[in-house]
Amino acid sequence: MTEETRNRALIVRGRYDLTVPERALIERGLLLADSLGKKEYACPILNARFVLMPAGTFMMGSPENEPDRCVDETLHQVTISKPFYMQTTEVTQGQWKKVMGGNPSCFKGDDNLPVEQVSWDDVQDFIERLNRQEGTVKYRLPTEAEWEYACRAGSTTAYCFGDDSGGLGEYAWYGDNSEDVTHPVGQKKPNAWGLYDMHGNVWEWVNDRYEDYSSGSVTDPESSSKGSDRVIRGGGWRYYAWSCRSAVRYNGPPDVRVNVLGFRLLSLSSHREIKSEVVTNEQVTSEKLKITSEKLKKLIRLGEEKGFITYDDLNDMLPSDVVSSDQIDDIIMFFIKKNIDIIDPDERETLIVNKPTTGETSRDRDFIAYNNGTVLDTRTNLMWAGEDNKFGINWADAESYCKNYRGGGYSDWRMPTLDELEELYKSENYENVIQITGWFVWASETRGSDAASFYFYDGSRDWYHQSNDSNGRALPVRSAK
Template structure:
């Protein structure tokens, strides 16, 4: 029972202790304003104006103000004692200081006009320790105390230079509000605390919490409300503040409301709205990032298009220059080969093991590159090569082609057509040569059938022949076997233990030879199997070597 009575009594006391509007309007207010201007080292001419403006502000807001300007240390000690004795219990107290102040060994000291200090070690004896003033005034049990220190931005005094900047961290009692023109251990050369303080608190319904936003450094008590101009009512003040925060619509305004009115009925709504604002900000951030990314992609696309257009124009100009010289660029007729997998290899040591290879869709020259096509390339590089007799017809395959020459022709064709012509890989060649046939020969096991498909030793008469006179394979490619052997991109290495299954070319700088396939007009039937491999150094050529191109898209 006693416990219940005690709790009830405490509750009544707490209710009685709650600040009312009438109390805010009638409670006594006391202010001590200390302004120092006439320093020997550097007179602070603006201090007087700032001090007088602050005095006017205090008087306008019902503060009984003790104003002291350029007092000596002894005069000031007496004034502070008299001011402290005049303070009434549960009143509001404001201490304002505008002048020089320094820290030494984590304590802060006010410096006065009559004082000459040549070293920071003299501060304890010649300065006035700020914490002692705070302690004396705090003994008067004011409802709330405000300390405004507009110390002059670290100004040097005579030859004395402090070892630490600004003021040290102040430990003020629980019901004190602290205002500094810079955070501890720093100086502020931009803000005018006196002016900004007056501007922040000269409006109606502005609590200490509301007015602090534009001030450089503020510490406020958690539970003591104070208004320089009291509101008409405290009961709906939080509602007005909430509506103002909503009207402002910013994260800062809502967060300020939440911090200022922790027990308001609008707390949940404010937090919910704040969460939505955070989510909206995140969405806007993501949208901005997405737009930035899209813009970057668009810009890259534009630059790529410009680059492609420039390259295309360069190609057309080069092609036009060729035409003026009477040079034509002939593109080979192409056959589209479907993608698929097959078993590559044969029954000899050179083409074992038989292994599965997968080839992507590609386009292959229907015929081997002809004299007509190749001679235009030779003309463009100012080179004249006269083939032997019986090899000069424009529709015969080009001969005496080395691996280097075949690749250079493909490069030349790429330059003037803008298309990616190249030599086939060895795996690609066997794939489109077989054209789906799994046996050793594409014409079956009957050797006599070979002459229907290939110009070879027994049928050629000792030279190559015009394209397309023999049967094609199943995919419409002519002279795959016989006529001329066809260079492939790959380096040569006996066996297939080194190859990949995706049909890409095998390349090894340590290998001296390249692969060519398909046999030629000198070949026996045994050399016309789909798996048979020829090889030689890349600069080798004779009347049996030629090539066929593929087009990579």
């Protein structure tokens, strides 16, 4: 166990949740044979496909003789050292609504249209909520280098398919064929790695701040903390063909919202999901898996019985085939999330006296706030989301948002009743732990085409047409077991 590994474990303490499948993988000895080698997977909340992008080296930017080249496209060698998964399409309006509730887009009428009019800051909020709902930390925006690497898909030409812009209409919606609107994602040809609309439809936010490229070779580059504008890539529905080239870079303030700008997600890979080509092809035998599983189960039982394990326990009992830092980190995170501390042997007596309360971040009279974004009302035994959806939303979308919410890893969230909302309001100190941003919160009761609502600023009830999406919010609730 290295000091670096211990430090990484301390950084994530209390912050990150493992998904139910991840926890099961660890409890069953990681089940490497079943979880490695996946070329694609689907995000369960978004119903979005992700495909594996292999590690590799490519030339980022454009050669000086490329037509319509811009001065900020300095050609340089970039190495992407780790595989990752890229969403096959831009995030759609339907996917946005599943996480955020409302739909800020200009062009509507089909949930498969790309979401637009979302700022870089909005996207960060979306990603945070998605990660929390799925109980993971793997989703983020791609870096600029990861985006161009995925767009090129092994090509060195101006576009993923070649240098002739005459073929762009087969791969992209842009100024010559879009009819000045966005189009449902995935209708054009994909690139060689199975990604759609990397050219055109909407520009895509990436993670980096805008700055000049390095002129030398780099590995896994990320922008510095200088400047504020963020990079956008890919071209859009109202732009010329040259703007859709693989190397083109634009930028904008992180709070700007325009109808030509959306995004797609990257998902981090891990030893549980991919098999690096660098790793040996030795087969994992069933007997080896059985031995690994039994040793890990024994270690887990020890931790559950004592409430902690020592680093000596971990070193003595860790299976011999669990050797990579990623594997060790995942095991440490598993223990942390079960509130089983990993300590030095001479800290045992202190830990037994001062064992922390499970998962809590704060208490405020009747409320317990947890590190997974949920809040328990001990008077009613109801668990609430720690914040509403933050956008104006109609009743049907609010109901869907509540049902699809996955805070804390639970799947039984629902829309609250009027009485439940009123009881929450009566507590007086709810606002210290639950953030409500709108005029009212939708309730589950309906009356014809109207639905019930509750005002938290004065405790009143009212009825609005279910299509009202201006000031209402969704606040998920569940019955705590």
